[in-house]
Amino acid sequence: MENIKIKDIETDRLLIKVPTMSEQKSLWNIIKLEEVNRYYFPTPNRIFDKYNLSKENISDLIQARMIFQKQLNDWERQKPFYKEKIRSIKNGDNGQKFTWSIFLKSGEVIGQMTVQPNEKYLDNPVIRDVGWFISPKYQGQGYAYETAKAILDFMFLEVKIEKIITSAAVINTSSWKLMERLGFERIGEKKSTYLDENNQIVNCFCYEVSCDKYLKKRNYSG
């Protein structure tokens, strides 16, 4: 793996930039929306621990999610996490979490994509996970696909990671269809703590793509 720093990337319609504090509040205004964070942020373990709630119990899961959503709604509480994110990006090496802010060329920030160490392979920096969100106002226009192609090209060709292993809620079709368009293959299904709009637990599909398979797919589809 190469010791390459995160950099700004330009595509036809987008500026995909190294994050700064100036757009973080706008991003928070997007991610605090339940429709955006529902299958993006799993409810953190610290909430189950602090309030003595069980992941096995549906009413506990609902309660934990409500507490988490309340925390997400509070900018003053969230601000330190965003400040820390910017600080660690500035200081980071290439074993870090790579995070980009996605801007329209008009200057409006519309989303974020991350390529982070994979929780199960923390000691193996060439195996990564991904995360993405786009403002509901701009979904369905190919912006996530345009972003993901540019960022995965950079991660596989320049940083030289070897594989991405990730997952998406079964019900989150726009996310796993995006993975499939990028060449990811479904490798299984697992339990999650995500709840759908009717507070039913949903499973996640597991996906992965190797560098070879990603590049093969890119050659076929441009």
Ligand SMILES: CC(C)(COP(=O)(O)OP(=O)(O)OC[C@H]1O[C@@H](n2cnc3c(N)ncnc32)[C@H](O)[C@@H]1OP(=O)(O)O)[C@@H](O)C(=O)NCCC(=O)NCCS
């Ligand atoms: C998942 C998510 C990032 C997708 O973002 P998006 O910008 O809407 O994705 P795209 O526009 O690239 O693809 C969505 C659809 O638009 C279509 N589309 C429209 N115009 C397009 C274009 N010019 N180029 C490519 N696709 C286009 C795609 O074909 C796709 O259709 P499909 O879902 O039927 O396959 C977005 O739905 C989101 O933010 N969800 C909430 C957060 C979340 O759940 N994140 C994922 C956690 S795993």
